Every structure is written in structure tokens, then in C-alpha cells.
Amino acid sequence: MKREKKLQNYTLKILNQLTHYAEQEDTADIALVVTEILHANHIFLAGAGRSGLAVRGFGNRLLHLGFSVSIVGEISSPHSQPGDLLIICSGSGETTSLKALAQKAAAAKVKIILFSTTKESTIAKLANHTLIIPGKTKTAQDKTTGFTQPMGSVFEQLSFLTFDGIVMNLMDQTGETSVSMFQRHADFE
Structure with a gap:
């Protein structure tokens, strides 16, 4: 019979690892993203796989904040115009479709x-700006923190948290609150 290993509190290890990388994020880069969002006519968002899930969540919060947003590929997405903004989430920056x-x-x-x-x-060479999410891509091993999550988990998790941090900054800039944002929350669910 196979002996079971002792279970660990991986949640705490994950949070410690994400804290390590979050401390490396550049607030000047975040400020630039906030400014671009505030001045965009329309915001398109795109990502693939789990990165795509994170950016879709960001798009949902931008909608709650009152911005004109679309997820690329959705049937209701409008035609692009100069003055629009495309936000792409891709750890490698090499995803073929992106x-x-x-x-x-x-x-x-x-x-x-x-x-x-x-x-x-x-x-990144095509982008007007690249915001670095510290961490490793899905094919790299993380030896920095002495703990390695599978594939691109660090990037995806920290992307989600970074997006939420940007939302908080946008709330500060626009005066939006959870109460005012809730008025834009879907009621047909």
C-alpha cells in the first residue's frame, strides 16, 4: 500500500511567493496603465487560457466602473477606432493568436x-507599453522563492491581483465606490 504524504498549507506558501513578486511591481507602470484606461475611448481585452480568465475578470470590473469595454472575440465587440485601447495579458508575449x-x-x-x-x-515590440508581472512563464522553473507552482500559476495569480489593484486605483481616480459600481452589475444572471 502506498503511504500518504503529510499535507501542507500550500495556500500560505503561494501567498508568500506572490507577495515576494508583487513587491517588485513598478508603481510608475501601474500609473501609466491607469492613465491610459482613463483616456481610452473604448477598451478591448484579450488573453488566452488562464491568463485570458484573469483579463476577462478585469474587463468585468472595468465595466462596473463605467468604462466602455469588450472582450475580444465576443459577438457584441464593436469595430476598433484610433483612440481605443487593447489590453493583452500574455506571460510569454508570444501566443500566436494574440x-x-x-x-x-x-x-x-x-x-x-x-x-x-x-x-x-x-x-511587447508592438505594444505602446508593457507592464511586467514579475514571476515565471509556464515553461520556466522558479528557484527565486524556493517554491515552484505548476506552469504559469504565479503569472496568472499575480495578474489577477494586479488587475484588482488597478481597479482600486481607478476607483480612487474616478470617485467610484462598491455601491456605485454595483448599479452596473449584471441583474440578469
Whole structure:
């Protein structure tokens, strides 16, 4: 019979690891993202896989804040215009479908912000700004904190938290509250 290993509190290890990386985020980069969002005519959001889930959650909160937003690929997404903003979440910055999207956005004179682990990628070269989410991509091993989560978990988790931090900054800038945002929350669920 196989002997079971003692269970660990991985939640605490994950939180400690995320804290380590969150302390490395650049607040000047976050301020730039907040400014771009505040001045965008319309905001498109895109990501793939679990990064796509994180950016979709961000899009939902931007909608609650009163911004005009669309998730790329949804049938209700409008045609892009100069003055619009495309936010892409991609750890590697090399996801094939997102590279093609960034190329199309750049040609349409839509501003691009990339959330990524690197500024050295195809999408980063097309982006007007890249905000670095410290951590490792899904193919790299994390030896920095002495604890390695599977694949791109650190990037995806920290992206979600960074997006929520940006929402909090946008709330400060716009005077929005949970009460005012709730008025824009879906009532057909």
C-alpha cells in the first residue's frame, strides 16, 4: 500500500511567493496603465487560457466602473477606432493568436498595453507599453522563492491581483465606490 504524504498549507506558501513578486511591481507602470484606461475611448481585452480568465475578470470590473469595454472575440465587440485601447495579458508575449491581434491593433492605430513577464517578445515590440508581472512563464522553473507552482500559476495569480489593484486605483481616480459600481452589475444572471 502506498503511504500518504503529510499535507501542507500550500495556500500560505503561494501567498508568500506572490507577495515576494508583487513587491517588485513598478508603481510608475501601474500609473501609466491607469492613465491610459482613463483616456481610452473604448477598451478591448484579450488573453488566452488562464491568463485570458484573469483579463476577462478585469474587463468585468472595468465595466462596473463605467468604462466602455469588450472582450475580444465576443459577438457584441464593436469595430476598433484610433483612440481605443487593447489590453493583452500574455506571460510569454508570444501566443500566436494574440500576436496576430496585436499586429492588427497596431495597424489600426489602437494603443496596446501588454501585461507580461518580459519586455523581449513579439507582442511587447508592438505594444505602446508593457507592464511586467514579475514571476515565471509556464515553461520556466522558479528557484527565486524556493517554491515552484505548476506552469504559469504565479503569472496568472499575480495578474489577477494586479488587475484588482488597478481597479482600486481607478476607483480612487474616478470617485467610484462598491455601491456605485454595483448599479452596473449584471441583474440578469
